[in-house]
């Protein structure tokens with residue numbers, strides 16, 4: 001098989017560090033006979049390690065050349081106890097940001113893993129969350145900066161609109177950092193592994209989820225400015241005070257519960 005030349009437009013940075021792969025697989029801990037989904041299998045370093053646990057892997061790969069050769073790259077994986085790899089790798093030559101994950105859901109929610117293409121990671125996360133109860137847990141390698149945002153608590157430097165929107169829907173747990181040298185070619189940034197578990201019980205009550213998304217977007221339009229400033233024309237200072245939210249606070253100090261209080265209040269929609 002010819003060596004694959006990494007394509008920049010597909011965000012290709014292939015893992016080549018066996019220790020990092022083993023840590024990722026240990027954190028995901030597929031059960032023998034579990035059916036899992038891998039996004040962006042690339043040259044199959046992680047895929048092989050996943051297959052070796054005895055799991056069945058649905059691999060979704062956008063690059064047609066890589067999708068076409070993945071099965072051959074994964075041939076001969078030792079699964080122990082005479083288990084055959086045949087039929088345990090199902091390759092989907094497709095765009096994960098448009099893929100209908102509901103079609104793969106079996107008995108229970110799917111667990112999804114991947115060293116994601118960083119250029120599409122945020123839309124991909126929201127696309128997965130939109131699959132609702134089809135997805136049970138996700139373990140992803142992402143840019144560290146993005147993981148730090150996903151996991152950030154209010155009133156810290158990394159807390160942003162993305163933190164609020166993800167934490168509304170998932171439990172976020174940052175696991176560990178991975179240096180650029182673990183990849184080929186090395187990315188310019190440090191990466192991190194994160195576990196995301198969609199919430200089965202909403203952490204806050206929302207009158208209208210779209211209204212919540214709207215208010216969070218507006219509130220963070222200028223993160224260094226006050227709420228009073230960002231929400232001018234949307235909600236009056238007195239109304240903010242009535243909600244027990246000081247108008248001179250910055251958006252990055254509000255908890256999920258406070259954003260919910262704002263979103264549930266009656267105000268002029270913009």
Ligand code: SAH
Pocket residue numbers: 010011012013014015016039040041042043044045046060061062063066094095096097114115116117120
């Ligand atoms: N997991 C592999 C490769 C990671 S690089 C490894 O660790 O070695 C990211 C991979 O995602 C590449 O294989 C790239 O072709 C693929 N990819 C990029 N955009 C994608 C998309 N929208 N849907 C599915 N796969 C995608």
